[in-house]
Amino acid sequence: MSRPARPRFPYGSVYYRRSNPPEKDWERDYAQAASDGWTVFRHWTLWSAVNTAPGVWDWSLYDRQLDLAAKHGLLTVVQEKLTSAPIWAFEKYPEARLVHRGGRADEPQMSGSCSSGGFPGLSLNHEGARALAGEFLTRLAERYKDHPGLGWYDIVNEAKFPQNQWGKQGDYDFSEPTQAAFRVWLKAKYGSLDALAEAWCQFGYTDWDQVRAPMALAFYTQSLDWLRFRVDNIIEQMRWRAETLRAADPHTPITSHGQAQALQTLSIAGSHDWRSAETVDSYGFTYVQSRHGVEPWMHMHAVDLTRSASRGKPFWHAEHQGGPVWMRDFQMGRPRDDGRLRHPEDIRLSNLMSMAGGARGIMFPRMRPLLSGPLFGTLGPYGNDGRPTNRSAMASEMARWVKEVERTGLWDAMPVRGELGILVVEESQHQALAMHSSPDFYAKSARGAYRGFHEAGYQPDFIVPDQIDDHRTVYLPFPATLPVALRQRLADWVAEGGTLISEGFPGYFTEEGWVTPDETAAWLEALFGVRQTYEEFFADISDDVSFRWKDETIRGGLYTQAFEARGAELLAEYTAEAGPYAKGLAALASHAHGKGRTLLCGTHPGYGAYHKGGSPFFANAAALAGLSPRYDLPAPCFARLCESSAQRFVWLVNPSRGAVEVSLEIAGSGAVVRGDATVGGGLIQARLGGRDATIVRLHNV
Template sequence: MPEEKGRPALSDATRGRLLFGGDYNPEQWPEETWHEDVRLMKAAGVNSVTLGVFSWSKLEPEPGAREFGWLDTLMDLMHEGGIGVVLATPTSSPPPWMGRLHPDTLPVTEDGRTEWWGGRQHFSHSSATYRRYAAAITEDLAARYGGHPALTMWHINNEYCTFDHGDEAAAAFRRWLREKYGTLDALNEAWGTAFWSQGYDTWDGVLPARQPHYMRNPAQVLDFRRFTSDMLLECYVAERDIVRRHTPHLPVTSNFMPLWFGQDAWRWAEEEDVVSVDLYPDPRDPLGAQHGALVQDMTRSQARGPWVLMEQAAGPVNWRGVNHPKPRGLNRLWSLQAVARGADAVCYFQWRQSRQGAEKFHSGMVSHAGEEGRTYQEVKRLGADLARIAPEVSGRHSGADVAVLHDWHAWWAGAQDGRLSQRVDHADVLKTWHRALWQAHLTTDFAHPEHDLSAYRLVVVPQLYLLTDAAIENLLAYVRQGGTLVCGFLTGVADEDDRVRPGGMDARLRELFGIRTLHEWWPLDAGESVACEGFGGTLWSEELEADGTADETLPYKGGELDGLPAVLRKDRAWYVSTLPEPDALRDLLARIAAGTGVRPVLDGLPEQVEAVRRGEVLFVLNHGREPVTVEVPGTHRDLLTGTSVTDRVSLGRYDVAVLRP
């Protein structure tokens, strides 16, 4: 992300280490437990804890009151134990008195239902009352602890994820729209309100995307999603600016949820000193490691360098239908995978597993089994591993030769109710294409379609239904300058107002790929497929007519589209009008990548093994349950074991080698 001149960075908090720790909620425990926690933290190599995330009612038990004594004790205790503190503003969960005294602070759903206190994240992002109380508690926290020697970083709020359709949000939405469009005529044009007699004659008639009798206006919904992301960002920036004023030397972050629908993380990352994310792959998911790799690649790309794994689970979570623990070794493997892909901090929710409350069955670094439990013993081993490798990897960043393009606005627009196939989900398509590259052992960055792409040999667009003119020109320039572009189906269909472009695909893109006419989209039902030359396609197909300029085509075989192009290549631009079956997509992308000179870090890798280079250090990770031997030409030192490795390394189940030449 573009760095503000003079702003602190993650390195100011890590100081050459890998941060290790997690959310610490000592207010759930008697004070005598706190000293025991420090002993266990030090034994496990914990050097960082996050305090205060859900502590608002403890800090402000009634309006205007301040109870800081307990937090004073904890800040001092952490400092005495040599443990740094990431201090959170507690504004994600207002106290019950706020909703009771100020119902305007409570969010309202699209069908008019108030979301009450008793859980968390029960605040309206547009509420002036909420913002006033949030600023006041943030101001007092920053003033009291800004000079404390334990403080290393600020954590604003937690997992911003609220929507609000209430009256105050409606007024804020109208202000946002006035600023964007200026006039009602411009709004009506952008929203296409001539359809279904929706034309507005007064700003007071414009509402959030509340529940109508039938389908909502997709352009209105798109703008409401943009507005929601912006309102949440305003809340973050307001608190960030308060703590920055008190501690200009300390970095500030707020934790993303991975690939969350409601937040334009590209824009948010530009406002953060440190980019952080929470990551909870399902331990029973055979593709859990690939999901982790996708989130890690995306977060590293948003940070444009090292990043923070703010939350993960040491064992089971509590919010799936069935919550499985992590098998022995998996927690270590996935933690080191995050470091391999750029994390300079490995943290958990939470330190000590709760005995009460909604998350008492969510694991902690210290589980209900205590110090002798397997979870803590594995955490302790990981802490030692991170200390061994930190001098060689902390602060290092390695770029990739492949970029995958993603844009939240395209996702929002493509998710409209009236789309051609409810089976087509932007996030699922994105994951499928990233999985193909991951299974081809190719490390990728992510990028916004308007970013500078010149550093990449290969740019992959799984699906971008909405593309701005600037994004299209950027893709054209990338190919003209020698880059190779691969685009999936349903790309370039709409402009930034969700207005379908003439021809169903932007004319500039049709010319780029060698397409004369896109006659029809042919979505596929569940279980339905199309045969193509050399592979099968799923989910989608398109009736394309080539213009005769393509250098290579792979046709559909049989059915309504027999003989028409399923895949076209014109010079260095590829268009794939279906979703190839997983092995076929992997092989196609691997072939295209090889043609650009992009190759895996190691050749001949077993299917379940991942190899990632960070700086000069090579991580080799076995995601399988069976032992493997991996060819690693040359002589290396395994930083985890201190042993020398020549030409090959043996890995047990869920095992990792961290090799330095």
């Protein structure tokens, strides 16, 4: 039997997570999925379920899944699950168990996401455990590499560490193998024990074996090194998984997906989407409204972050909510329609939003819900019994539609570069976690900046430092900790014509956690044209910080910095709400630097916008940078322009439940691909259906 071609736009779901769904339904479910236009299933291939004893390998249940896929014309995404280790392996290598910050070594435990045991697996820093895990990966690839039902391998579900553990992710892993790996990392960085002792201000080491990870985080070099090591270590393990699979099967593409959570969990769980995407052939993201809520900007920030992190590689919405989610801590008290229930039109809208942002594949976390565990009855578009529902009917409608429009070239066209970039700086998030015991201040500042620009009609791209040259305008959120080299990089970029919009205290700390008053003062004066005259680090009581700009009140928060001019133009002052000491002091400064310009705000307008939205700061800042939105649509509607070498498409998305009439100018003419619109005379006049999108192919390429 020959293998079908990989679909241009895969559409499907996770299906088998042993021991769900029941084996008696498999044949019927595959036939249903194929009939409904689905093209892929993904399975959690549990190491524990296959390697049931030393030297014993039972692939029979997974064999049947791939055989059924081949029979019904579907392809399989084989998800390796090393995070579910066999019970016997826990006993063979007890020293490889993950160790909690409090000293407890984790026993094998159940996963709420698949109702099977063996989680969170073993430390791959342990040589013996890695050898066992490597054998599983090699055997998996050798078994299925020629199977007609195989489409892709998927590594490291949600690209985070650890998974399904008892404690918080940031509390792991303090096992001896990981401590040893940390020491190797430190030797490479510092070279000698004396240099390490000097950098850490930890004196009296006589042997490298005395060096250990900090059991309590604090804003010191030791903790910052530990956070950086954890990210490096997690990425190295992702790369090892991919290389092990490729060695056994060099022809089948490898994918992975994160949670589009680099702004929140990079420091806690190593969720560095840019570096994770480098290890694989395609990338993706989990995004479910039950966790994040239903606001469109929040969804689109996840899509745009993943697109940027993928750096031109195909990316997919890997876990897309298809059904209700009942009782999770993060939902408590929220209304039913804030992501807790899913209506058919909700599925259509979130499909279309991800597609507009460039996702070229959609998968649900389940075809049908689990029948056991805390996530029973959730997330799948089909019923508990696998029968169709009105939600699965909508998913089927979308699955068929993605095939119908393939001939138009729609899926070859990707979003054009955004008008500006929001700069993601790993060290800034490490500071938030180490200093404030949470990354929330960083995450909310960065997400709020996205919200502000999105609501003003822009497409902000999230970027990392080596992507700065892709944009002429960059926004820098929560930037108190910046590497010294990045300070110079930004100054050079502005001098060459860039516009840098920065929140307060840029570069106040070095990446090692030190305040360098003289160097920072010189940098502020040269790049921003100011000298600091006032500072407050009262993050706990600063939610009401505000200033006036262009006769409008701008909310900030967290820290408060004020300046006097050293060549800059002072644009705004803090109001009384900023506190009696900051009132009347300069809060905003604009400065010409070389061929470019900077705008420095002494507080964090991103943080203010995250909580309340509607901030005028971002439209004003964009105007100062000389930007204007590509298309002007009434809120909450938004547009995305996508192009390939041969085609251009404009997506007009309406997240509201009622229809919206819009009219916008275009250059040239066009033809409607989806929706109700007329195109002519340089205009698109469209009636955007509720929770739907209109797509027009432009004829001016």
